[in-house]
Amino acid sequence: MEPAPGSAPDCEYELxxxxxxxxxxxxxxxxxxxxxxxESGPLDWEAIFGRRAPVILDLGxxxxxxxxxxxVARPECDxxxxxxxxxxxxxxxxxxxxxxxxxxxxxxxxAETLLARYVPAESVAEIHLYHPQPHHDPRAAGKRLLTPxxxxxxxxALEPGGLFVVQTDNPDxxxxxxxxxxxxxxxxxxxxxxxxAPAGRTRREILARSRGxxxxxxxxxxxxxxxxxxxxxxxxxxxxxxxxxxxPWLELDRLEREQRD
Numbered sequence: 001m002e003p004a005p006g007s008a009p010d011c012e013y014e015l016x017x018x019x020x021x022x023x024x025x026x027x028x029x030x031x032x033x034x035x036x037x038x039e040s041g042p043l044d045w046e047a048i049f050g051r052r053a054p055v056i057l058d059l060g061x062x063x064x065x066x067x068x069x070x071x072v073a074r075p076e077c078d079x080x081x082x083x084x085x086x087x088x089x090x091x092x093x094x095x096x097x098x099x100x101x102x103x104x105x106x107x108x109x110x111a112e113t114l115l116a117r118y119v120p121a122e123s124v125a126e127i128h129l130y131h132p133q134p135h136h137d138p139r140a141a142g143k144r145l146l147t148p149x150x151x152x153x154x155x156x157a158l159e160p161g162g163l164f165v166v167q168t169d170n171p172d173x174x175x176x177x178x179x180x181x182x183x184x185x186x187x188x189x190x191x192x193x194x195x196x197a198p199a200g201r202t203r204r205e206i207l208a209r210s211r212g213x214x215x216x217x218x219x220x221x222x223x224x225x226x227x228x229x230x231x232x233x234x235x236x237x238x239x240x241x242x243x244x245x246x247x248p249w250l251e252l253d254r255l256e257r258e259q260r261d
Contacts, residue, residue, distance in 0.1 A: 012095070015206045017199045020069035021099035032096030033089070034107040041118035048105060049078040054125035056080070057157070059111040060132060060145075064092025064104075066201045071096070071104040073196060077125070082109040111145055115153040126163045127154050131204040134170045136245040146177060148235035155184045155222060155231055164220040167201070169208040172243040174216035180241075183234040185220030 010023040037043075045055050054077045058067045061081035071079045081104065083089050092106045109118075111129070132145045146166075154164050164185055168174050181187045193200070194217070200206035205215055226234065 014063075014065070014203060015210065017206050019065065019095060021072045021095070021101070023098045024100040028100040029097045030100050030102050032101055032104045032106055033093035034105050037107055037109060037118065042120040042123075043080075043118045045078065045080075045123060048080070049103065051078070053078045053103070055123065056126040056128065057114075057119070057124050058082070058128045058130075059114070060084075060129065061088075061092060061106065062130075062203055063088045064095055064106060065203055066128060066130060066197075067092065067104055067106070068095055068099065068101070069197060069201070071101045072099065075103055077103065079104045081106050082111065082114055084108065084110045112150065112153070115150070115157055119157045121156050122159045122162075124157050124162065125159055126165065127158060128165045130165075130167045130202045131169065131208075132173070134168070134173045134245045138244065141240075141242050144173075144241040146173070146180070147241060148180065148183075148238040151180060151184055151238075152231055152235045155226070156228075158222045160222065160224045162222045164222070165218075166220070167205065167215060167217045169204070169213040169215055170245060171214070171216065172245050173241070176241045176243050177216075177218065180238050181218065181220050183238055184223055184226060184231055186223060187218055187220040190217040190219055 012019040012023070034048075046052050056067075056070060056074075056077050056079045058064075058070075058079065058081035061067050061083050064081060067079045067081040070077070081092065083092075086108050089106050089108050096104045096106060129146070133143070135141060135143045158164065164181070166177055166181070168177065178187070178189070193215075200209060208215060
């Protein structure tokens, strides 16, 4: 937490940028954390949020900056955010609680398992994936998240016309994304900062831009003309993400880990 000079006590800053939302009185705090998901799915969004509303998934949410901002700006939507690191989910949950958000939930879980076991087909309006780990070591390339099978799981989870939003500061990963995502989505690049968050939607974006890195952004709209068989045939023709990750991104990853821990 980094208070800005002269800032109100209900406002938090991170890397010099305000954290979305205002801290409300303690009696208005909510509980946004899900301590443990059930052993098996599917999840019942209406039971989780106590209403029926469009659901937005944030996969690898970090400390929750995007989900907080979207939940504040779009109270008509419900937001479900996950990360594999308990420490960042603790940060996100605390901030969601203190902002009195009833339309946000945070849980510790990996994206592949969530989509494969917990998310019902055609049940979410948007899926956001910001700065997936590129795994610079070629021996770890098999751990990269955005694979053809993962794209198929995203396509399955989205409702008709649903959106898949991606972002990275790694040009090699972006080259793969820009090639693979159009197989199942009408995909458009978004070179400029997101208008709702001109300083950055995520902590990683803010940090990368402060180091002069280019941010690659894109939005894919689900192709509803593809049935399951057609979608599977398309992803079967895609290569795996075996690109060689080059450049100074390893040092930025190390710096981000140090500051996060």
